[in-house]
Amino acid sequence: MGIKVIILTVALLSLSNCFFPTKTPIDLNHLPALTNMTFPEAMNYLNYPVETHYITTQDGYILTFFRIQAKNTTIKSGLPVVYFQHGLEDSSDTICLNDEENAPGLLIANEGYDLWLGNSRGNRYSLNHTKYTTSDKQFWQFTFQHMGEYDVPAAFEYISKATNQKINYIGHSQGTIQMFVALSRHEKKVLNNLKSYIALGPVAWVGQIKSVLLRSMGESKPLIDAIIATGIQQFLPYKQEEVLPLLCTYVPQLCGLTLEALMDMNDSYDNLKRMNIFVGHLPAGTSTLNMRHWAQNIRSKEYRYFDYGTAGNYLHYGQAKAPKIEVEKINVPVHLFVGQTDELADVSDVEILRQNLIGSPNVTYNLYPFGHASFLIGKNVTFMNDVFAVLNDYNQKETKIQF
Ligand SMILES: *[C@@H]1O[C@H](CO)[C@@H](O)[C@H](O)[C@H]1NC(C)=O
Ligand SMILES: *[C@@H]1O[C@H](CO)[C@@H](O)[C@H](O)[C@H]1NC(C)=O
Ligand SMILES: *[C@@H]1O[C@H](CO)[C@@H](O)[C@H](O)[C@H]1NC(C)=O
Ligand SMILES: *[C@@H]1O[C@H](CO)[C@@H](O)[C@H](O)[C@H]1NC(C)=O
Ligand SMILES: *[C@@H]1O[C@H](CO)[C@@H](O)[C@H](O)[C@H]1NC(C)=O
Numbered sequence: 001m002g003i004k005v006i007i008l009t010v011a012l013l014s015l016s017n018c019f020f021p022t023k024t025p026i027d028l029n030h031l032p033a034l035t036n037m038t039f040p041e042a043m044n045y046l047n048y049p050v051e052t053h054y055i056t057t058q059d060g061y062i063l064t065f066f067r068i069q070a071k072n073t074t075i076k077s078g079l080p081v082v083y084f085q086h087g088l089e090d091s092s093d094t095i096c097l098n099d100e101e102n103a104p105g106l107l108i109a110n111e112g113y114d115l116w117l118g119n120s121r122g123n124r125y126s127l128n129h130t131k132y133t134t135s136d137k138q139f140w141q142f143t144f145q146h147m148g149e150y151d152v153p154a155a156f157e158y159i160s161k162a163t164n165q166k167i168n169y170i171g172h173s174q175g176t177i178q179m180f181v182a183l184s185r186h187e188k189k190v191l192n193n194l195k196s197y198i199a200l201g202p203v204a205w206v207g208q209i210k211s212v213l214l215r216s217m218g219e220s221k222p223l224i225d226a227i228i229a230t231g232i233q234q235f236l237p238y239k240q241e242e243v244l245p246l247l248c249t250y251v252p253q254l255c256g257l258t259l260e261a262l263m264d265m266n267d268s269y270d271n272l273k274r275m276n277i278f279v280g281h282l283p284a285g286t287s288t289l290n291m292r293h294w295a296q297n298i299r300s301k302e303y304r305y306f307d308y309g310t311a312g313n314y315l316h317y318g319q320a321k322a323p324k325i326e327v328e329k330i331n332v333p334v335h336l337f338v339g340q341t342d343e344l345a346d347v348s349d350v351e352i353l354r355q356n357l358i359g360s361p362n363v364t365y366n367l368y369p370f371g372h373a374s375f376l377i378g379k380n381v382t383f384m385n386d387v388f389a390v391l392n393d394y395n396q397k398e399t400k401i402q403f
């Protein structure tokens with residue numbers, strides 16, 4: 001634990017540029033090309049057809065979504081649709097940056113799917129709003145519950161209209177916590193357009209979380225208070241001029257430990273050689289309020305809406321206490337993909353989720369010998385066969401691309 005905390009501190013300080021106050025000159029030429037590319041640049045580089053779409057939510061956030069299809073093809077209509085939603089402090093990028101034969105996004109595209117990749121409000125690609133700029137405090141007043149209430153429904157409506165198809169949703173981490181919010185609320189735009197729901201590293205209850213960063217925020221009130229006291233609304237925003245990619249090129253193990261503060265990483269099943277590319281895209285940014293929401297639920301060991309305090313709760317919810325997120329109301333099939341050593345989606349927390357999914361007509365559960373990040377950066381992506389098996393069940397008339 002001690003070494004992890006030190007590394008976490010160094011990582012946070014370096015990310016916030018306090019540790020290296022003068023911008024360390026980094027020779028970007030020593031980095032792999034993909035390290036500092038935006039998503040469309042990376043797809044062009046790898047020769048996957050890519051489109052950019054802007055989706056405006058009911059509360060004014062303008063989200064940037066990307067759409068890709070099989071390598072060496074052009075975007076066409078009629079393919080079965082997958083919408084893949086990333087996790088906390090993450091973006092569309094990491095879904096497609098593992099080795100080409102192991103990156104889940106690229107595998108899905110090459111399997112003949114029309115793949116849409118979301119970017120949550122407040123990450124590096126989704127910093128626009130119809131009324132506010134990122135310097136306005138109002139812009140940052142959101143947590144994952146607003147992603148479930150607004151982002152997911154807006155995306156379902158947009159993608160189903162654009163493709164004239166129902167949607168297979170794959171969430172990773174926070175991409176699942178927001179989907180559980182949307183489904184428990186019976187958001188019509190989601191339910192009307194949903195084909196299947198696959199949850200990778202699923203999170204709802206987070207009382208047993210082991211991620212050092214989140215655990216510390218959950219348990220140490222002084223830490224979260226100190227962050228709030230700074231008045232910083234944006235938490236770990238994306239920075240181009242990072243030291244981490246270089247560190248990862250030369251000492252992948254150490255670099256792995258750094259990201260381990262946020263997620264878990266383990267050389268025996270994660271592709272640490274690819275870390276220098278990954279950290280060029282991480283962290284991707286979110287709101288401090290969102291981190292507080294995670295911290296609240298870690299502390300309370302409950303899955304609740306954001307606690308604004310008694311007065312604020314009356315204002316937002318008409319009651320003194322923040323309401324429970326009613327997982328038992330979820331009435332669609334849920335396919336859980338769980339990592340045995342996942343430090344964010346701890347198996348015992350997933351078990352609470354599973355036991356509360358009493359309204360779902362079909363809950364399936366697959367357990368794999370790896371961690372939270374392995375779904376994106378794993379060395380062994382055999383689990384993707386099981387993902388395709390579920391997708392095939394829902395897409396009998398699957399359109400395969402013949403190379
Ligand atoms: C990435 O780094 C290369 C090499 O320094 C540079 O030419 C390119 O402009 C950078 N790309 C971005 C998006 O910053
Ligand atoms: C894509 O095109 C490149 C260059 O022509 C070729 O080497 C590669 O095998 C192709 N890959 C696929 C999956 O079609
Ligand atoms: C988002 O904001 C930036 C900076 O103000 C602007 O350049 C860009 O065109 C905006 N994009 C969209 C989709 O509104
Ligand atoms: C990494 O995984 C291996 C094999 O599961 C395990 O023996 C080892 O303790 C793990 N290392 C860490 C740092 O968790
Ligand atoms: C990959 O993982 C699967 C189970 O998820 C296991 O059966 C298989 O042996 C693993 N392959 C390698 C090369 O480790």
Ligand SMILES: *[C@@H]1O[C@H](CO)[C@@H](O)[C@H](O)[C@H]1NC(C)=O
Nearest residue numbers: 333335362363364389390393
């Ligand atoms: C539940 O879903 C799995 C995966 O798609 C499928 O194989 C199974 O037949 C389903 N079971 C029921 C009872 O629908």
